[in-house]
Amino acid sequence: MEQAVAEQAPPSSTRRERTGWYFYDWANSAFSTTVITVFLGPYLTSIAETAAGCSDDACDTAVIHPLGIPIAPGALFPYTVSLSVFLTVFVLPVVGAIADRSPRKKQLLALFAYIGAAATAGMLFLTGDRYLLGAGLFLLANIAFGASVVVYNSFLPQIAAEADRDRVSSFGWAWGYLGGGLLLLVNVAAVLLKSKLGLSTGEVARYSIVSAGVWWAGFTTIPLLTLRNRPVTDPEAAAAAGNVLTGGFRQLWHTLKGLKVYPLTLFFLVAYLIYNDGIQTVISLASQYGTKELHLDDSVLVPTILMVQFLAFAGALLLGRLARAIGAWKTVLVSLVLWTLVILVAFFLPARQAVPFVILGGAIGLVLGGSQALSRSLFSQLIPKGKEGEYFGIYEISDKGTSWLGPLLFGLAYDMTRSYRVAIVSLLVFFIAGFVALAAVPIRRAIEQAGNTPPAKL
Template sequence: MELSTRRERVGWYFYDWANSAFSTTVITVFLGPYLTSIAEKAAGCVDDGCDDAVIHPLGLSIAPGALFPYTVSLSVLLTVFVLPVVGAIADRSPRKKQLLALFAYIGAGATAAMLFLTGDRYLLGAGLFLLANVAFGASVVVYNSFLPQIADEEDRDRVSSFGWAWGYLGGGLLLLLNVAAVLMKDSLGLSTGEVARYSLVSAGLWWAGFTTIPLLRLRNRPVADEAAVVTGNVLTAGFSQLWRTLRGLKAYPLTLFFLAAYLIYNDGIQTVISLASQYGTEELQLDQSVLVPTILMVQFLAFAGALLLGRLARAIGAWKTVLVSLVLWTLVVLVAFFLPAKQAVPFVILGGAIGLVLGGSQALSRSLFSQLIPKGKEGEYFGIYEISDKGTSWLGPLLFGLAYDLTRSYRIAIVSLLVFFVVGFIALAFVPIRRAIEQAGNTPPERL
């Protein structure tokens, strides 16, 4: 029997299309600068700078510019506890599609509620983002766990790459509409802040609306181990299974080795994605009319990049292709450190390079990891994997925030991310990937 139909795979692609609006419009472009401006207003910043200003969330004293990276870091710290449990529950429940709906609509609702993020309500903004980002990560855990069920080992790189490409296309399309609103703000009678706020709301509505397509097309499958079906308290069963999964990881040391390498280098990728807008605004002093179209360009180039690196993976293997992408990411960070302020062209060129390498490195990492998962434990392992995926990194934003807080230099903050790509490359290069796949009980594809 065929693993899945084309109709079901297209439905699976559409959840990438739906949730990528949150990644692009909220995390990558609008929320960082908008939440920072609200925090600066609360701190009483004056026109000549904000160097000595502080805000006091929950009794702490921090620079307004550090609020967003700290909030990203905190949201991911929460996912460390939430996402593996969600994965364990997904594997033990025959209603995986309903779990996807639950988390998707919680995240979309929290995002749409940013309509009320006005004045100096930086705590409201931070709280809504925490809820939305954790729900986003939980929904992607369930979504990713469908991948081994709808594609075999020879087809998985292609299906995963196409899903990522489809996601960048959807996220880019909504961002295009929001860019048009930024450029037309005067004729619309709106301020830059109002356009940013309505753009955040549009991401929530987009996310919720397009989630209906995968919910109609994906099908629930029987639990691999019928004895593991949840019959009592699903949360208690999820924690119990999580504990067994963590203990059982020692039986797959090479999977754990790959996961450690991924968590390191993907922290760097996600930090660049989530804080690029803030770096461009605060350090390079670029206007939103330059910054937003550039990031829009990145989304559409990432669509092409995911397909391009997917083709390269079919020629030389996914593992080698990811290693090549990490070399390119290292060059991106080095170039970003030397970018001149108030000059749009170098920033646009760098954005093009990011777009070409972005989608493929993430898509191929996902498909590669799916080969290292024992059958029937897809949700559990993707729950651990998702801790550092798609804007849910924590070490990177924490290091970025600390570097800025201590030096008040965004350039030092951005170059500090080099450590993630260098260490991640070395760690991934030492993974014996074919042996790791066989150790998990799976058949390696022809090329790695």
Template sequence: MGSVTASASVSSRRERVGWYFYDVANSAFSTTVVTVFLGPYLTSVAERAAGCSGEVACVGRVSFFGMAQIAPGALFPYMTSLSVFLTVFVLPVVGAMADRSAHKKKLMALFAYVGAGATAALVFMTGDRYLLGASLFLVANIAFGASVVVYHSFLPQIAGPDERDSVSSVGWAFGYLGGGVLLAVNVAAVFFKDSLGWDTAEVARYSIVSAGVWWAAFTTVPMVLLRNRPAAAGPAQGSLLVDGFRQLWSTVRSLKAYPLTLFFLIAYLVYNDGIQTVIALASVYGTKELRLSDEVLVPTILMVQFLAFAGALGMGALAKRIGAWKTILLSLALWTVVVIVAYRLPAGQAVPFIALGGAIGIVLGGSQALSRSLFSQLIPKGKEGEYFGLYEISDKGTSWLGPLLFGLAFDTTGSYRVAIVSLLVFFVVGFVLLLAVPIRRAIVAAGNVPPRVL
């Protein structure tokens, strides 16, 4: 994996390209698996287990690992919520380990390849094996979050304060482009499934598997181009894992010394939970409530990926002019409009859904990329991995309150429209909380130099 080098924060263009490519690698999981194919496919497998045969609204119930009987349509959001509940305990420990490891590339590779392997193993989710699929998704989503924690912790080491918004935005743009390319291949499979001799379920299953293969293949690029650096927080005292658990408690206690960083983190966890829930459950909403076919749904989500590429770069450029904080606030106002419009979309009509997808694409990449770079300015030096471990609790595909609220709303009302409009609370509350954060003072309080424009 390469030897440890002494470089502190200087990076070459080659190394930054390597860092960008892990966004290319993992975005296939976010896009093809979480956003498009797994939700509807896992739901259909669970419906089959419940004895449903293609009804618009399945009234059967399935066992949730022997703990409860639930509606099949609630399984995917519940599993997303469960996986993130578990990552609350896993990711901060992984971050602490990253700060104490001089071989962060190996740590990132470990989680990346475990996640990719679990994703590829979803090829065995056939018949009524919904619990197998749910279990593999649990492993993949936790491993995904863990790998991205280590990935994020490289950002302050490869980009200075005035470069970070741009570098983060380019990385996110690369990710949406890469995720879009694989999704384009899978879209082609949807349209040509008859020629391939596959049905819709087989297209979904092999598309999910392709994301695992893509994730593993492109992870090799950062493994070659990124450089290891000395441990940011000094070497571990004894076992890296034990020291990571010890440092987790220290990190939680130290947060009270940086109340403004904590306040921003809370705001982010709220509004990004809403963003991630919309992304993860858009395909379920489009399929089950709006009754749109894969021939409409999948190309629309593909369009969102390429618009998000442009949106991330565009909002990164806007942040250079008005600052990342104001740009994120603008994006949250637009997200609020998106949810209201989604609630009122007519069923069975493709054009309004496609137009809404275009709006999502414009604000999607920028709001996430700028949040990442802005948070990196609020982290005390040497604690990047620890703090990004807390941050990642609500990053790509790892929200939990949103899916839980969505699942409860659907489980109690049977209406996907009520479930989608319930997500408004995340954007409204998140906007108010972020508006209250004095960003420049927060950066200085963390011991960092603010960028020229905030």
């Protein structure tokens, strides 16, 4: 695969640089996997339940009051995810515009990556009833995470030619799932051996969250050593490069106005926003659903999610191959049909039975990585040259665990019904509406409209 990538990559890109680029997926996926997907949801919920003075079997009427607002303890994490993404709506497109105007993208990547990693490691102090500390650190970490991925994604059109981006993007996602899975493997071992280690479930969760921050910071060093900065290519951005901050805000406004020149790119963004909200909500709240609704022990839940990570590695490569056969657009549509089936099956899963949950986890793993990787490569074809950062800033608003409509709907559904099953099945609307919207995008014309050359198969 990598040899094929090298054949069609732009002359200015080297295999060493692309390998370094893959490693940022390896580094930051620890945050997605260990923090968002597995440990923080149940752990922060337990902290909130402690603050509310309730136990697992007596929380139906308990409330907490963050900033004076009464909410159910179980709704704190989805609401926090939703708030973090609401804030990124204002932050990430500006970060992207700044990245396009700066000849120091690599330094921007370092800034946001290390801020996010530090906030994650700071959860070492998340104990007792300090749910506001946990929510605040997660807000900072998730926003910094999204900002770093905006800069990271903007390198993709610079290191891979149009015809090869599906493979490069898929390999990056696969590498990320492998890295996130390896750290989670260590944390799974800690969960299974917690009694021998003399640790409680909460302590294992907290130390696992901290380990993701250390992993993120440590492996970010590799892309910082191998990626190289490039001159600003957009004439307007180059002219304003002397003041990247104010220029970034101005360019964001021009970008939003300029989207009317590329209406099909905007159409794709709307479709992606819809269906990826559903995907990201499933990722970020799966462990909470398994713990609180299905009453599964960590010894079942965590190894299953670990299995999902390694299957997602294989799934990203598998769907990448399918995309080469039938096209990336069609492959993503197929994946959305599979996601719809996943939600329906999740609604009917029996409580306290591990085998059905493990089987469903396997299905999620096979479809997860490919649907995300191919969406990224498709979008890279819809960006006018020289505007990668600002367009990926808009794209990243709903990517990699930073959705907000899904967690908001999930939180509202649970708050009103106190049923996680109702909350999970409410997510069907995102996959059905997203499929319809994506199917309506004339993808070949959209790529040509952005001034790019469409691949042979879409």
